[in-house]
Amino acid sequence: MENDDQPIIDSFPAPYPKTSPTELQSKITFESLLSTVYVKPDLRVMDKYPNTDGHIELTDQQQHPIGKIEVQLKTLADDDLxxxxxxxxxxxxxxxSDSILPVILVAVNNAQKKAFWISVDEDVIIDADQRINGxxxxxxxxxxxxxxxxxxxYLAAWEKLIQVARTKVKGYNGLLQDKELLETKLEVLEEGLRPSTLSPEALAEIHIFLNHYNTILETEFAVLKQTLYTRYWKIGIGIASYTMDRCAFVLIPLDIGRNDPIIRELAPDSFFKRHEALFDGTILSYAAYISQNNIRTNPLALSYSLLKSEFFRIMGKYNFPINDPVIAHEYLISFIDSFWxxxxxxxxxxxxxxxxxxxILREVLPVEVAQSHNFADWVKEFNYNxxxxxxxxxxxxxxxxxxxxxxLLKTDFVPVVKVTISSELYHIELIYYYLDLLLQSGEENAVRVYHAEMGPKINMKFNWAAWNRPAIFANLELFFKNFTRLYQKYVYHNFRHLQEELNFFDHFDTIFYVLVFDDDLTNQPFLEVYKLNAATEVLPQNYFFxxxxxxxxxxRKERFEMDKWDCDLNGVHYKILSVGxxxxxxxxxxxxTYSLINKQITKKLKEFFKSKEEVRDTY
Known part of the structure; x- marks a missing residue:
């Protein structure tokens, strides 16, 4: 036992922890396994950092920093290999859970010279929270x-962790990022734009192309213009190269408050080489065709091709509105369930x-965030994800x-920093849209549409035996009661000029959804989807069984064993066209609702754009 009265001169410095040699060896092993080109570790095993053992920093090939990841380093027992x-x-x-940077847990087996890692993200924490007892x-x-x-x-996986964390820290939803990126690119483009010196023939060809592009954007895909280009009256063009068999250009939204020419020229390709990272395939991309001048040879097909890329990029980030209380209640309740x-x-x-x-959303939460964060003096606005x-x-x-x-709000308090609430999981403008829709129609409450308890919280989709079958059936029955109507309203509201192409009942007039829930609890349940045509005229309709x-x-037995491809319902004879x-x-x-609508719309729009690949100009 140590003597507290022992003279200082005869005392010993505090010892290292007994586990320190093992931890040090794990650190050495882990660092030896990492790429020295792309990973720069800064790890301490003597608990210099609380909660973690330091961090690693990823770099690109030119050694430019990409971002940091915090690391908790542990030794893995042989039994757990x-x-x-x-x-x-x-x-x-x-x-x-609270860390701004991503955190990974690394377990090192020194004997085998292997390290295993996991990102301690939201899913891991939620799962742990369900299981923890002590x-x-x-x-x-x-x-x-x-x-x-x-x-x-692991390098690609870690870079993805950094990108996800960076998006959350910035606090921008995907659409807001696009709009701000668009403004940034337009500012950069201004330095490379100059008046056109193209020939009259070239100008005529480009005008035809732009007329096609703007007409399609303002009719068939007006929702894209309303979503992304609200400040812009037309799409113009910056030509970098234009010959008989080659063209290179950038499409440029023209600000409604300016008088910019619709056709301008750009500095040579060196301009884009200097700004390669900015014009890398996101919004306002640099397009080059080196074997054929598509503006001249087929401007209509080119217009559809460019709009296809733009549309599918946006559709993955944004749910377009449906003017209907059922989807409004579904969307708002889901939002509340996630952030209650x-x-x-x-x-x-x-x-x-x-x-x-x-x-709470429009007034309380912005003040709460503004008061609970420490902002630098120069920060006046903040987007909170x-x-x-x-x-x-x-x-x-x-x-x-x-x-x-x-x-504070009762005292007419105004925070120094203006906070805007944003979300990528739920487009926040759509939340406000549905709030206003219900409030203006006189409704007082957001009402739960579906049974909440369909199964266990974790991995519910894969634990078939634990599913609440009555709740699943009730939810599906309600879902399909409304789905076709909501789909058609979605198309009418957002794609009015494509109603025929996006018609849910395109080559059939009836659809049966049949829930197959096997008695064998290890088998995954699913829906059989029957598309049928009636022998007599009927209103398009779907049924759920x-x-x-x-x-x-x-x-199924009759269809497979007897090759029976017809049936009767309510006195009407039907022919089965297909089964999926x-x-x-x-x-x-x-x-x-949005999940299945987006899946159906995406499938039909891919077919639509496919049909436009060889469409020819009528001029």
Whole structure:
């Protein structure tokens, strides 16, 4: 036992922890497995950093920094080599939940010279939260996340972690990023634009192309212009190169408040080489055709080709509105279910007050964020991405922050920093659209459309035996009662000039959805989708059945064993045109309706654009 009265001269410095040699060896092993070109580790094993052991920084080939990842480094026992795992403390998981930077847990087996890693992200934390009983919980590490000095797949995965974290830190949703990127590119382009000196023949060809492009944008894809180009009256062009068999250009939105020429020339290709990273295939891209001048030879097909790329890039980020209360309730309830803690609501209620949601989103939350963040003096505006708070656990401090913000609002308080709430999971403008739609129609509450408890919270889509079958069936029955109507309203509202091309009932007039829920609980349930034509004239309609329902007019057994391709329902004879299979994944999406609508629209628009690949000019 140490003597506290021992003279200083006879005392010893504090010893290293007994585990330090093992930890040091794990650090050496881990660093030896990393690419020295792309990874710059800064790790300490003596707990110099709280909660983590330091960080690694990724660089590109030219050694430019890409971003940092925090690292918790541990030693992996030989017994855990086949199924890597590590016991993590509650305080470490809390740190990962709050960290701005991505955090990875790395377990090193020194004998085998291997390291296994996992990103301690939201999904991992939610799963751990469901299982934890005491102060620690076991975190399983995927065996394929192995770093052995030969396989460098981890580099791409880590870069993706950095990009995701960077998006959350910036707090911009995808559409807002596009709009701001567009403005940035237009500013850069100004330095390379100059008046056109092209021949009259070339100008005529370019005018024909631009007329096609703008006409299609303003009619068939007006929703794209309304979404992305609200400040711009036309799409112009900057020509970098134009010959008989070659063209290179950038399409340029023309600001409605300026008098810019619709056709201008650009500096030579060296301009784009200097700004290669900016014009890399995102919005306002540089297009070059070196074997054929498509503007001259087929301007109409080129217009559709360019719009196709632009449209599908935007569609992946944005749900277009549907003027209908059913989808409004579905979307708002889903939003509340994801952020009920942040919004200050009770979970899994059947109704939520619309005025309260409106007040919290538009007034309370911006003040709460402004007061709880430490901003530099020069910051006047801040976009706060609410996605990082999804599935946050309830905490008394959050309630106090909200109450304080409400008290400040009663005094007409105006924060120094103007906070805008944004989201990538839910397009925030669509949330406001549906709030206004319901409030203006006199509704007081957002009402739950679907049964909330369809199965366990974690991996519910794959644990078939644990599914709540009555809830699944009730939700599907309600879903298909509304789906066709909502789909047609979506098309009418957003693609009025393409109603025929996007018609849900294009070559058939009836559709049967049959739920196949096998008695063998290990088999995945699914929907059989029958497309049929009636022998007599009927209104287009869909029906939903359970396979076990005696009223179901179609039978898999009859179809396979008897080759029976017809059936009867309500006195009408039908011919079966096709049978497909639909998984139930869409039912577990944030918005089941939008999920399936987007899938159907994407399929039909791909067919539409395919038909336009060889379309010829009529001039």
């Amino acid at each position: 086949i199924t890597p795992k590590y016991q993590c403390a509650k305080h470490f998981l809390k740190y990962c 102060e620690t919980v076991n975190i399983k590490i995927p065996y394929e996340n192995c770093i052995d000095g030969q396989n460098h797949a 803690v942040t919004l200050g609501f009770e979970p899994e209620q059947n109704t939520y007050a619309l005025k309260q949601l409106n007040f 609410i996605d990082g708070t999804k599935n946050t656990r309830l905490h008394p401090n959050l309630t106090k922050r909200k109450e304080a913000a409400i008290s 359970k396979q076990s329902d005696p009223a179901c007019p179609v039978s 299979v639909q998984t139930l994944d869409f039912l577990f999406e944030l918005s089941p």
